[in-house]
Amino acid sequence: MPNVGAELASVPFGKMIYDMASAIARSQVALDKASIQLVKVLANTTFDYVPDVVETLLPNPRQVRGANGAPLVDADGDPVMITGVQVQTDVGDSFPLTLLQAGVNPTFYAFTNSQIEVKMSITSTQESSNTFSVGVSVTASADFLFASGSVSSHVNFTSANKYSYSVTGSSSMSTVLNPVPPPKNMMPRFFLVNAIDPAKITVSQS
Amino acid sequence: MIPKVAFQMYMVAFNGEFSQQMSREVQHHIRKLNGVTLMVMKTGIIGAFDDSVAPFVQAHPGVKLVGGVTLSPHGYAADRLQRIFAENLAKQIQVKTE
Numbered sequence: 001m002p003n004v005g006a007e008l009a010s011v012p013f014g015k016m017i018y019d020m021a022s023a024i025a026r027s028q029v030a031l032d033k034a035s036i037q038l039v040k041v042l043a044n045t046t047f048d049y050v051p052d053v054v055e056t057l058l059p060n061p062r063q064v065r066g067a068n069g070a071p072l073v074d075a076d077g078d079p080v081m082i083t084g085v086q087v088q089t090d091v092g093d094s095f096p097l098t099l100l101q102a103g104v105n106p107t108f109y110a111f112t113n114s115q116i117e118v119k120m121s122i123t124s125t126q127e128s129s130n131t132f133s134v135g136v137s138v139t140a141s142a143d144f145l146f147a148s149g150s151v152s153s154h155v156n157f158t159s160a161n162k163y164s165y166s167v168t169g170s171s172s173m174s175t176v177l178n179p180v181p182p183p184k185n186m187m188p189r190f191f192l193v194n195a196i197d198p199a200k201i202t203v204s205q206s
Numbered sequence: 207m208i209p210k211v212a213f214q215m216y217m218v219a220f221n222g223e224f225s226q227q228m229s230r231e232v233q234h235h236i237r238k239l240n241g242v243t244l245m246v247m248k249t250g251i252i253g254a255f256d257d258s259v260a261p262f263v264q265a266h267p268g269v270k271l272v273g274g275v276t277l278s279p280h281g282y283a284a285d286r287l288q289r290i291f292a293e294n295l296a297k298q299i300q301v302k303t304e
Contacts, residue, residue: 034273035273037271041219042217046247049286099217102281102283102284103281103287104217104278104287106217107274107275107276
């Protein structure tokens with residue numbers, strides 16, 4: 001007789017879970033290594049950062065010119081002036097800034113919600129057939145002084161049993177990979193020392 | 207119909223010494239894969255492309271490393287970078303109304 005419980009017990013759940021957890025752990029280490037490698041690249045990639053550009057609007061008075069290009073004067077003979085404006089630009093000195101300082105952070109990933117699904121189908125069929133036949137033959141003969149008779153019988157019995165038993169199984173494993181914020185101990189800390197007031201030190205971390 | 211794509215920002219680090227030609231080749235490679243270049247530096251490119259094409263970008267001989275990045279709003283120059291990214295993006299995409 002098929003034993004469903006025994007079939008289920010034979011599924012190597014423990015090994016499947018171990019193999020999956022082991023594969024996830026190996027993948028997680030590889031992903032973390034790649035992200036740490038990226039931290040190094042970002043920390044070594046610099047660009048010239050211009051901290052500020054000061055634009056100063058300065059007065060630029062000038063006399064209005066007439067149609068023939070001659071300076072225009074009013075009825076009292078005073079020149080007609082407009083305020084005018086001149087923009088003076090003062091670009092601050094640039095300094096190298098790393099992408100990490102600028103705000104570009106590496107993406108870290110974490111596996112979440114792993115699932116193992118095992119499907120099993122057990123089919124058992126039993127087919128029995130019996131045939132039974134009985135035959136009787138009677139013969140009799142009679143003569144002048146002698147009479148005889150015989151009776152014979154036969155019994156045929158055939159029995160056939162067919163058994164079939166099949167087990168099919170399938171398993172699937174799935175896991176979800178999510179981006180997560182950079183772990184604190186994998187990201188560098190930034191110490192901002194104000195040289196004007198060295199007592200003021202700001203510590204920040206992405 | 208607009209296809210659903212998982213666009214992400216990536217840092218694409220160059221392999222070896224910087225050269226203008228190699229940088230352009232990598233940028234064209236990203237463009238061919240329907241990605242965009244947001245910023246170019248001497249060590250690499252910050253680009254945006256679909257998750258599924260990341261291995262193909264990595265496969266380019268001029269590429270050493272491809273890794274997902276995000277822009278932290280607390281960064282020293284995050285707003286400036288965001289503006290640079292937006293300006294460069296605007297030069298590469300066409301907005302159509304249907």
